[in-house]
Amino acid sequence: MNIVLLDARQTQSALWSITSKRQIEHLKTHVDIQVGDTLRVGIREAKRYLTEIVSISEHAIQIKPIQEESVPTKLPVTLIVALPRPKVLRRLIMDSVTLGVNKIILIHSYRVDKSYWQSPFLQQLEHYVTLGLEQAGDTVAPKIEVYKRFKPFVEDILPTLISAEQPAYVAHPYVEQSMPSGINHPCSIVIGPEGGFIPYEIDLLIKNGCHALSLGNRIIRTETVIPYVLGRLFSTC
């Protein structure tokens, strides 16, 4: 937690209040905060501030803003991922948010176990978004969309995300052409499930405007490939 994320309603008076049990516990246990310390705080969907701790009690920490700080910019990327198993999903959401992904789309695919769609984690994505934002020092949540049917998504939604200025890349091990690096334009990245997309799916993705590109001849897990490909594509910051 590198900033404490507050709702706007917690910052209406001159002194702001941190009241979340999770945040208070973290600040007391891991940061060992004291009155007079400075603390970085972000307001959801708004600005970030350096604040000073004014009082600490059992159920609330009061702070006053000292100065505004800049919020990190987002990467101009839409990440389209076949729904992974719940443990991986949790990490994937946190990491994507931390790294500044602008929009996350979770889709079905042949090799996605149907039980994954029943996972309680899917109802708790907002919590993991918060953790990712607090890690990065960001205040703006990415949009998250969910499509439980592959074909309608690829045929009806995906083409609306693609243009000459905003291509879509699908990571695929069996092609010659390599994933670009250091691009400075928006794009979508499509990442398959464990075991990969089936040939029908790859064909449909290509038919609907995706470039199938290789990341080399190592097979990389979903949760690892996401930071790897983001580092590769957006290395200009």
Next chain:
Amino acid sequence: MNIVLLDARQTQSALWSITSKRQIEHLKTHVDIQVGDTLRVGIREAKRYLTEIVSISEHAIQIKPIQEESVPTKLPVTLIVALPRPKVLRRLIMDSVTLGVNKIILIHSYRVDKSYWQSPFLQQLEHYVTLGLEQAGDTVAPKIEVYKRFKPFVEDILPTLISAEQPAYVAHPYVEQSMPSGINHPCSIVIGPEGGFIPYEIDLLIKNGCHALSLGNRIIRTETVIPYVLGRLFSTC
């Protein structure tokens, strides 16, 4: 598991034997192997083969090699990391191995909790190396070294790893210059602990030849920053 890694002694006769309980269980449960199927197999520190399954019993799977395959090349990078907490260490080793890191050095640092050095995981690194190799389809384990004292490592060992052709970069949030991207030369990367290196440590690293470079203004966890920085540095493959 995208290849099954065998010791050379398991591949001495015309038919090779898979006898590890872990590997057999994985192949039966997750891959649902049948006699006649092909299977990718690597021999530790040696070649990789496409094989055919000849027989399946409770305690052994017999295979015969069909054709040799190429082993992925390593990234020319030495990854120097402040020892993270055990759970992160496990992931870090697997991911670094999967992505092809050539050498991993674990070091102490002021913000490394001393208890981390007592973790049983430190005695099981070889297991996580194996999992990383089997994920990537690689057969060659990276060298792993451990230095429990920061200053002697930085003053005596680190300079021997640095040359004009092989620079060392330390990821540091408070500098102007950015981490390079798409380099095609060997290098070392130094990654600090949770909370970062202390100023004394950064100064000592710089004094001993490291370039302190920024990865942008987001604060990224150790386990996420490693694939991110590898993707950024080595994007030519």
